[in-house]
Amino acid sequence: MAKSKADILGIHVDALTMSEAVECIKGFIETRDPALIATANAEMIMRATYDQELKMILNDAALVVPDGAGTVWAAHHLGHVMPERVAGYDLAQELMREAPHKGYRIFFFGAAPGVAEKAKKKAEKLYAGIEIVGVRNGFFTEKDEPEILREIQAASPDILFAALGVPKQEKWLAAHLHELSIPVSMGVGGTLDVMAGVMKRAPRWMQKAKLEWLFRGALQPKRAGRLMALPRFVCKVMAYKKSRQRNGARL
Ligand code: UDP
Numbered sequence: 001m002a003k004s005k006a007d008i009l010g011i012h013v014d015a016l017t018m019s020e021a022v023e024c025i026k027g028f029i030e031t032r033d034p035a036l037i038a039t040a041n042a043e044m045i046m047r048a049t050y051d052q053e054l055k056m057i058l059n060d061a062a063l064v065v066p067d068g069a070g071t072v073w074a075a076h077h078l079g080h081v082m083p084e085r086v087a088g089y090d091l092a093q094e095l096m097r098e099a100p101h102k103g104y105r106i107f108f109f110g111a112a113p114g115v116a117e118k119a120k121k122k123a124e125k126l127y128a129g130i131e132i133v134g135v136r137n138g139f140f141t142e143k144d145e146p147e148i149l150r151e152i153q154a155a156s157p158d159i160l161f162a163a164l165g166v167p168k169q170e171k172w173l174a175a176h177l178h179e180l181s182i183p184v185s186m187g188v189g190g191t192l193d194v195m196a197g198v199m200k201r202a203p204r205w206m207q208k209a210k211l212e213w214l215f216r217g218a219l220q221p222k223r224a225g226r227l228m229a230l231p232r233f234v235c236k237v238m239a240y241k242k243s244r245q246r247n248g249a250r251l
Pocket of ligand 1: 110111112137138139140163164165166167168188189190191192193
């Protein structure tokens with residue numbers, strides 16, 4: 001599928017809808033080449049402006065979906081087509097909804113001990129017949145890694161959801177992508193926490209009003225500092241547009 005990309009602060013974000021993203025990922029599972037999927041919100045893009053490793057990973061990824069109102073706004077502001085927000089949580093749910101019909105095997109890797117097990121129970125309740133072929137918490141040291149890799153390989157999933165937070169999940173997945181040889185590996189942040197009921201997602205009206213970021217900041221005071229990433233992101237995108245206009249670059 002030909003996809004157009006939006007350059008947002010040097011990060012190439014795919015311009016597609018939720019259903020196109022799902023179709024694209026189904027294609028990756030069919031071809032079975034290891035594909036890394038990232039869900040780029042404003043915070044991740046901001047981080048990639050100073051974290052070169054993350055930037056390279058994102059620009060090499062098979063798919064970078066526009067996660068969040070900030071990313072969609074930035075794409076539009078820079079003159080790109082960006083049909084809709086494709087939230088990582090929602091994309092993971094769509095893939096799980098398809099899984100029983102397609103026979104996709106899924107592995108949950110990440111979050112605090114016990115959370116992935118609870119998320120597995122929830123997935124089994126929501127998506128009858130789903131095969132969650134393994135779970136593993138996301139707190140480990142370097143010496144645990146060989147065992148984790150063996151555990152994931154032995155489960156032989158089609159989709160690996162890694163919930164280790166940004167940028168740890170993207171870096172871990174990129175480092176082990178070929179060794180694991182799983183068709184689809186995707187960083188999913190707080191998805192397992194939300195599924196397990198450890199963390200709440202913003203109410204629908206707040207999601208619709210594009211205020212999910214505010215809800216998360218208010219709910220987790222330790223995230224409050226991270227809220228500053230948003231106004232900084234807006235300023236940076238505006239400056240990026242100006243500098244590109246000055247340089248006569250095509251937007
Ligand atoms: N986490 C983990 N290992 C770590 C650090 C974090 O498994 O070493 C988990 C954490 O328990 C949570 C998720 O990663 O379930 C990060 O969620 P958050 O909402 O902070 O994601 P982000 O906003 O970074 O995408």
